Amino acid sequence: MTALPLHECLSELRAVVIGASTGAVAALSHLLPPLAADFPLAILVTVHVPADKPNCIPALLQAKCRIAIKEAEDKEPVVPGTVYFAPPDYHLLVEQDRSLSLSSEEPANFSRPSVDVLFESAADAYGKDLLAIILSGANQDGARGARAVGEAGGVVVVQNPDSAEARMMPESALTACPEARIMNLSTLAELLCAYGGTAQC
């Protein structure tokens, strides 16, 4: 595969998926607040959170963001300009018809929700029209998923492990998906803003 300039790869995106664990809140607090309320893509996020507590991350981020942020509901249609978080104790998956499904099947990589489960289903549903982002995290979840996105022709971006709060998740993704691009959060935020047609990052 030849490495096209990134902006060319991004020309026909239909969705963004993000996976993160340790260090997720700080990283997402960089990426999401600059996005406009009418950002043209849906963003699906899996962050490892405890199974038995409400997830406070969506509310915490909504306070800083213009784009709508919510926890994903089962059978909900995916709408652009919305950030969907996997709820605690459930996997989040995307269907071929671009609706969301939840599942309480076995944890993957000791995680439910699992980044791999989201990324693999999104790779299947969106093919090459997908941007997958792996952020900070202290385990290997997301590596298989990143590879699946790459194999389906999608674009994979990994947070620079040197700037990540926990480097294992980005490093594992880079090992599994060597064609992934490495970026610092500020560059990635600029890229997303530029894609959304706003330059104020």
Added chain:
Amino acid sequence: MTSDAAMKTEDIELQLFLEAVYQQFHYDFRGYSKASIKRRLLLARNRIGCATFSALQERLLHDSSVLPQLLDYLTVQVSDMFRDPGYFRALREQIVPHLKTYPSLKVWVAGCSSGEELYSLAILFREEGLESKTMFYATDINVGALAKAEAGVYDLQRIALFTRNHRLAGGKGSLSDYYTAAYGAARFDKTLRRRTVFSDHSLVSDSVFAEVHLVSCRNVLIYFDRPMQDRAIGLFKEALVRKGFLGIGARESLRFNAHAKAFTDLLPGERIYQKRGDE
């Protein structure tokens, strides 16, 4: 072949595979949420050692040992006793007082899998003094899972969580009153299932078999597509007495369902619904 075309082939194979399962064995997974079932069948395929769903289909149709292995992948059997303790606490504190007004009760645990939800309810009903007038129906399509439910034996490592959940659910006394531990396993008191009928029943293809006062069906609907969710809720509506109760999973909802209007959203936080009196 491009990766897009390869993916399309795999989806055709998956659809044909589910059709074969249905035609040969009358298990109908065609209306299940595709993303999850595909993921689980890929795990099964790798385990059984087939490169494609077509190869797996051939094995399935010609080797009778394959179906039982597959069913364990096709049906999700993940549950804990008193999972989401708030649900069971709400049943205990807010629904049980209504149930106490009936001379006899029938409860349907639909998609009971290996029985964790059934035993949770049986314990709750015993603690609330309802057990002697209650009949439980525990149904599932997976006969292997039903056998586990009927045995009532769980890994001892899971008991700490079950115990904690039971306490958070407002449990009276100790969960250890209801099981004996031996050889790494907890065997639940068989008198808890004295009033339970275990039965092979499909929400996809079977019909209503009894009039019931409470349906508890948790984390089953999420595996169904919208038309199948409509069918299942339609069955529950038909089975429930007027003003009967329906409890579903913490992340499930009747919002997109064709029968939503037949129910009131009684305890939205705990996903407990009540069938309307005029239905």
